[in-house]
Amino acid sequence: MPEALEVELTRQAMGVLVGRRFGAVERTDPLVVGDGVDVAVPGCSVESVGRRGKLLVVGTDGPTVGVHFGMTGRLFVDDGPAIDRLAYGAGGDDRVWDRWVVGLDDGSQLRLHDPRRLGRVWLEPAVGTLGPDVLTLTVSQLTTALARRRAPLKAVLLDQRAVAGLGNMLVDELLWRVGLDPHRVASSLDVAEVRRLQAAVRRRLPVMLRRGGSHTGTLSPVVRAAGGPCPRCGELLRRDTVGGRTTIWCPGHQR
Ligand SMILES: [Zn+2]
Structure with a gap:
């Protein structure tokens, strides 16, 4: 299960998102993706990728987006996993477990892959409560x-x-x-x-x-x-x- 170290490795890998713009949401799962995310995110440029504890905080020129990885969540961009192989999760990359897929302006995709479906994506995470x-x-x-x-x-x-x-x-x-x-x-x-x-x-x-x-x-x-x-x-x-x-x-x- 991802702890601060796994999320920090993800944060470092997700630095490649800075300066890119989100395009259309290509797949979404209402259990994982919170209200308003899919409406608010397209068209926004990523300005920062931060972290507090196990929470990934993606700052954009629009809303701030929080990502929590639950038990088995992993982010992929450019078809490469943020962490090559984590000790948790099945280790595979079957696209059937993608819960949220967003296009990026350079033609690549950001994907939240989460077999257990306990990850969450939501707007304006309350970082201050952590x-x-x-x-x-x-x-x-x-x-x-x-x-x-x-x-x-x-x-x-x-x-x-x-x-x-x-x-x-x-x-x-x-x-x-x-x-x-x-x-x-x-x-x-x-x-x-x-x-x-x-x-x-x-x-x-x-x-x-x-x-x-x-x-x-x-x-x-x-x-x-x-x-x-x-x-x-x-x-x-x-x-x-x-x-x-x-x-x-x-x-x-x-x-
Ligand atoms: Zn001992």
């Missing part, structure tokens, strides 16, 4: 995000209004790396623990971004599926549900 972006997260922002929150640490980190961009795999990887128990009450972290977590976010995520995404951590999909011993301390990894999500963690060194 928390600070995880890739530039400061100690002060993380402190604010966790303050007075009685929910489990993992649940708060997954809350996009607290911190924008973390998903299930990244949270498990970061908490494993800094040795924090995902069940901890979020507000119980002391100053040193918050600093350690923020440092891991800022150091680790760029490494995983360069490697290609959320699946490149030590707790890779293979390690997650296998269970087995903790790669750091050898204790058996545990699988729990925290914040409604399957959570892999180590009772040996995560406290």
Whole structure:
């Protein structure tokens, strides 16, 4: 599933859209594409492609367009995938799963390919309701995000209004790396623990971004599926549900 890293890779690849003009909408799916998009977008020029958390924000000389990728959404332009092969989704490119196809003024197309149909395209996304972006997260922002929150640490980190961009795999990887128990009450972290977590976010995520995404951590999909011993301390990894999500963690060194 796309987390901030996958959407950032998409944002970088979608830079090629800047300066191009949208033409006719060639295919649309009302479940995925919000009201007014198909009327407003044709004729608009793309001025910027930004991101907050998992939200892609396409600025035009008309409306701003938000794209959320759900579980399996991918954007293609010029018939090349924004990310060659993602760890999520079927990996294929059967056009039957294209949910939104818009022509571009140079004859190419922008396509939202989404087998699971959980992606969304809509106008004027409320970027301000999202928390600070995880890739530039400061100690002060993380402190604010966790303050007075009685929910489990993992649940708060997954809350996009607290911190924008973390998903299930990244949270498990970061908490494993800094040795924090995902069940901890979020507000119980002391100053040193918050600093350690923020440092891991800022150091680790760029490494995983360069490697290609959320699946490149030590707790890779293979390690997650296998269970087995903790790669750091050898204790058996545990699988729990925290914040409604399957959570892999180590009772040996995560406290
Ligand atoms: Zn361990």
